[in-house]
Amino acid sequence: MKGIKNKKFIPNLSYDCVIFGFNGINLKILILEYHNTGLFALPGGFIKKNQSLQDAVNKGVEERTGIKNVFLDQFQVFGKPERSDPAAMHRILVANDKNLEKNEWMMDRFITVGHYALINYEDVNPKPDHLSDSIDWYDIDSVPKLMMDHNEIVNKALEVLRNNISEKIIGMNLLPIKFTMKQLQQVFEAILDQTLRRTSFQRKMLSLDILQRHEKLFEGKAHKAPYLYSFK
């Protein structure tokens, strides 16, 4: 048998996560860069032999963002044998002075469970993992070339986010607890990549009966102050 058996993790199975955040203007995702390789990738990881998939992903996202109880949706499994890239993994291990024999299992084929997360941009303090130089926010429309099929995973995540998700879940996770109607509209405009009609949007949101109205927000601007809302 080649190499040393991997005792800790389930072999051939990984997760990757597209972590969405909203800075008030653009929709962004977190991308990490591996030491001395120029390789960019999605945050991801492996599942321990006796760990639930959900727990593995939650811990991975928490480690990199510092946020607990993140909204996560497991949206697709990527299972082609060709998607794996042992050469890239080799480069990463070498660049990090890792024992190649001990980590040989990492250069095997991987089937990955694609997730996306929605988090409040303000609350995040991104931390690179032990193999990575950096982890940073990138505008969804200027994501660099990523390793393996990670660009495909990002595109699919965005597609699913656009199609499948309810108003409440999007707003609740990408915005602070209290927000203005305009901010809520901007989140939707960023996700859908199109402008929405202000009056229709406002009427729609109010009619859904998911918002609680609070005090007004006085920003010191020379116009009527908007109400703050939160989700019920």
Next chain:
Amino acid sequence: MKGIKNKKFIPNLSYDCVIFGFNGINLKILILEYHNTGLFALPGGFIKKNQSLQDAVNKGVEERTGIKNVFLDQFQVFGKPERSDPAAMHRILVANDKNLEKNEWMMDRFITVGHYALINYEDVNPKPDHLSDSIDWYDIDSVPKLMMDHNEIVNKALEVLRNNISEKIIGMNLLPIKFTMKQLQQVFEAILDQTLRRTSFQRKMLSLDILQRHEKLFEGKAHKAPYLYSFK
């Protein structure tokens, strides 16, 4: 190391498939029963070490139904360690006179990728696999107690089918190529488990511009003959 290493399949990973069919009245799914165990389960299987997930599922569905190019949607991964049931697997292996040591990997923990398939009931000739007595259609509302978390997988599949799927995909895969408006309505009523208004349904379907009208169908009944339609 316990047992003999599994050389053929990716360990700890399986797929399961909820195969939906429509007999003209009820929505049904295929369920198999293992020899001499009284254990019912969804059709499922493993992924070969160098096989794509999609290929594995396609082959599994084809073997059991005889149908190629089935519509498949991979809808959720079930990844809790507790979902596995080594004792049940043990029973199945014993009842089939299988070598326990050689198949020990089957009694390990499995993460499974849940799929559902939509197929034309008429075209199917269900065939049990080598571990199973039988494979049969069951009405969606009288599914027996299944092993492991398979009932949960069925429920989730139905939920996803109800929520996420377009008119065209449902009709196209659960009906013959040509069908009447009434048949199309009955598929929707079976899936949604509610009656629909005939005139509204007809107007909606025609307005979607996905149907092609063909000749009339003369069934020998004493009333106006309906048109046949197909999807564009």
Next chain:
DNA sequence: AATTATTGTCATAAAGTGAGACAATAGAAT
């Protein structure tokens, strides 16, 4: 007090849906 920019709400038109009416018609009954 007038001005500016933006907000919350209303008015009207346009599009979509629910519910029933009705004529058309394939075959059976007479």
Next chain:
DNA sequence: ATTCTATTGTCTCACTTTATGACAATAATT
């Protein structure tokens, strides 16, 4: 041949939802 029956295709009218523009309210500046 005519009438009858069950079902289909389409239309109408009321009702609901959505689009679009108008307008008054208002926080801070001029």
